[in-house]
Amino acid sequence: VSTLERRAQQLCALLEETGIELLLVTNLVNVRYLCGFTGTSGLCLVGPDQRTFVTDFRYLERAKSEVSGYETIQGRQDLLGDVVELLKQRAGERSLRLGFEDAIMSVASHAKLSKLLPDEVELVPAGGLVERLRAVKDEQELDAIRRATAIADDLYRWVAESHGLAGHTEAAVARALERRAQELGADGVSFPPIVAAAENGALPHAQLRDVEIPRDTLVVVDLGCMVDGYCSDCTRTFATGALADEAKQVYELVRTAQAAAVEAVKEGAECKAVDAAARQLIEQAGRGELFQHGTGHGVGLEVHEQPRLAASADGSLESRNVVTIEPGVYVPGSFGVRIEDLVVVRENGCEVLTAIARELTEV
Numbered sequence: 001v002s003t004l005e006r007r008a009q010q011l012c013a014l015l016e017e018t019g020i021e022l023l024l025v026t027n028l029v030n031v032r033y034l035c036g037f038t039g040t041s042g043l044c045l046v047g048p049d050q051r052t053f054v055t056d057f058r059y060l061e062r063a064k065s066e067v068s069g070y071e072t073i074q075g076r077q078d079l080l081g082d083v084v085e086l087l088k089q090r091a092g093e094r095s096l097r098l099g100f101e102d103a104i105m106s107v108a109s110h111a112k113l114s115k116l117l118p119d120e121v122e123l124v125p126a127g128g129l130v131e132r133l134r135a136v137k138d139e140q141e142l143d144a145i146r147r148a149t150a151i152a153d154d155l156y157r158w159v160a161e162s163h164g165l166a167g168h169t170e171a172a173v174a175r176a177l178e179r180r181a182q183e184l185g186a187d188g189v190s191f192p193p194i195v196a197a198a199e200n201g202a203l204p205h206a207q208l209r210d211v212e213i214p215r216d217t218l219v220v221v222d223l224g225c226m227v228d229g230y231c232s233d234c235t236r237t238f239a240t241g242a243l244a245d246e247a248k249q250v251y252e253l254v255r256t257a258q259a260a261a262v263e264a265v266k267e268g269a270e271c272k273a274v275d276a277a278a279r280q281l282i283e284q285a286g287r288g289e290l291f292q293h294g295t296g297h298g299v300g301l302e303v304h305e306q307p308r309l310a311a312s313a314d315g316s317l318e319s320r321n322v323v324t325i326e327p328g329v330y331v332p333g334s335f336g337v338r339i340e341d342l343v344v345v346r347e348n349g350c351e352v353l354t355a356i357a358r359e360l361t362e363v
């Protein structure tokens with residue numbers, strides 16, 4: 001059985017659990033995962049006896065080379081209208097429960113479908129099913145993520161050992177990293193790199209500034225690469241010289257918390273327990289209110305996907321989930337520290353993909 005057919009069968013098993021006969025997949029990332037299509041106009045219908053991919057004329061050639069195991073249909077109107085035609089033929093007089101991705105479909109598209117579909121077809125919200133499958137990676141996916149991680153590791157070594165930080169602007173370092181990622185063989189970066197020095201590092205989603213990075217401060221560098229559609233994600237916080245005691249203490253606190261959370265990762269561990277492993281240490285040090293985001297997130301075709309590791313997260317880890325472990329402490333107006341590794345969940349622990357040092361490194 002091919003990878004794509006295995007995914008379709010797993011999806012059909014989930015559909016059966018929820019009493020849905022067919023799933024209309026409109027999230028393009030999910031479309032890619034299921035049928036291989038990487039273009040920007042396409043959708044698919046998946047059910048026990050249906051594998052249909054619909055795209056417009058611009059993408060027929062691409063679909064020919066990318067899509068397998070699905071019948072490709074050229075849409076003649078907008079794609080939803082084509083789906084309606086297909087379903088009219090299929091449903092006939094019989095009732096049909098059609099799942100749709102309710103987290104993705106717009107209100108306008110839903111209204112249009114409701115209006116055009118025959119009464120026999122019932123629209124059933126069914127978001128998150130493909131995302132559940134995507135959370136567990138196969139060997140091919142792990143291989144792509146490994147390669148994306150290795151290139152990002154090389155980028156960190158390059159910036160630390162060759163390029164440097166102090167004296168360059170944050171924006172210039174970010175641009176250099178993007179260029180270098182491509183030179184090292186990545187398809188690109190998985191998100192615009194964050195380079196945030198001193199007080200800018202205290203903002204977890206800092207904007208790049210056109211100001212020179214000073215000496216004797218901390219610089220948060222958060223970046224990932226893309227290989228074969230798969231992302232990596234890593235953060236290191238570098239020192240550009242001598243640091244005040246508080247900055248050194250916070251760095252060690254985050255490093256210890258990060259290691260504790262990595263230690264807590266294994267198959268069956270509750271997502272909130274992994275978060276708590278890092279959070280408790282930061283709270284015990286009196287810095288709990290300076291760690292406002294979750295401890296980690298899944299990474300795959302998207303840089304943020306399932307599962308989420310947060311205090312409010314339900315569920316537990318499965319073998320071959322790929323997650324980040326990235327606690328941080330952000331001291332407003334002063335500096336931030338975040339350390340982020342990418343790990344693969346295994347039966348008795350985890351495999352840490354990120355292979356660069358976590359000790360405070362002076363650049």
Ligand code: ZN
Nearest residue numbers: 222233234235
């Ligand atoms: Zn990151």
Ligand code: ZN
Nearest residue numbers: 233324326340
């Ligand atoms: Zn991340």
